[in-house]
Amino acid sequence: MNIHEYQAKELLRGYGVAVPRGGVAYTPEEAESVARELGGPVWVVKSQIHAGGRGAGRFQDNPSGKGGVRVVTSIEDVAKNAAEMLNHVLVTKQTGPAGREVKRLYVEEGADIKRELYLGMLIDRATGRVTIIASTEGGMEIEEVAHNTPEKIVKVGIDPATGIQGYHTRKVAFALGLDGKQVGAAAKFIMAAYQAFVDLDCAIVEINPLIVTGAGDILALDAKM
Structure with missing residues (x-):
């Protein structure tokens, strides 16, 4: 089922995902x-x-x-x-x-955008696991990034037996070049997005761009579910 951006953000907000x-x-x-x-x-x-x-x-x-x-x-x-x-x-x-x-x-x-990142979640058909896809190249189509600069994409599979863990979120945060309080904010954001993905039985959750503001906050500037 297709839903609009504002509807996706409302659903994500209900799970504690930070949105404007x-x-x-x-x-x-x-x-x-x-x-x-x-x-x-x-x-x-x-x-x-x-x-x-x-x-x-x-x-x-x-x-x-x-x-x-x-x-x-x-x-x-x-x-x-x-x-x-x-x-x-x-x-x-x-x-x-x-x-x-x-x-x-x-x-x-409006938001004070310092950096634009990419964050997505989907089911990897090869493994059957929820997989987090992240990239420093926010604001671009992930297919284009995968074609031109695949090294800028990180994938983290989540074992369904354990669910998402702190080390998963830290791996994503560090791959995105986040530091300081941004790592904790990203961890909270990713955990909340994962919970929404699982509870709502989503085929995809895509945050593009995921932004870092001048104050260091993490926000979903655009969202697709």
């Missing part, structure tokens, strides 16, 4: 209301369709314009960009030329 605050909107007025409730000074207005590449995509009626994910710095611009996106067809590399109509938006608080 945000709210769904179906009209420009609702988008403005969500932004006011969140407070500024930066917001991200995100098209919600069942396809990746939204930020790099373009709207069918304005192919030279902005994409489906926009960073804005005023309440007025939240409403303006929402109007430009809602009820318009967004074309990405995953939708094909027909694109998909944007019927809802997710308005999220």
Whole structure:
């Protein structure tokens, strides 16, 4: 079953996964209301369709314009960009030329991004185990990273007899170049994401990008389940 980004984040939040605050909107007025409730000074207005590449995509009626994910710095611009996106067809590399109509938006608080990482979980068919996949190359398609720089991907299989352990999370954290309090934050994040994966019987959990903020916090900037 496909679910939108905001729905995935709500599920993950319920398990203690750290995600930015945000709210769904179906009209420009609702988008403005969500932004006011969140407070500024930066917001991200995100098209919600069942396809990746939204930020790099373009709207069918304005192919030279902005994409489906926009960073804005005023309440007025939240409403303006929402109007430009809602009820318009967004074309990405995953939708094909027909694109998909944007019927809802997710308005999220801005984040101070210091680093972008990748974190995913899936069932390895060869071993039958839940496998954590992580990379320092966040914000990119993991298939592209695997093809061009496979050495930048780490895989950690979880024995179902023991479940996830602390040493699994530390291995991932160190592979991502995290240190200090970031290691503990990453451990909590990974444990929570793993629990969500198992309890919700997921085929995949993908956090791309997983970000490290200027303050050293670990957040799921985008999520797919």
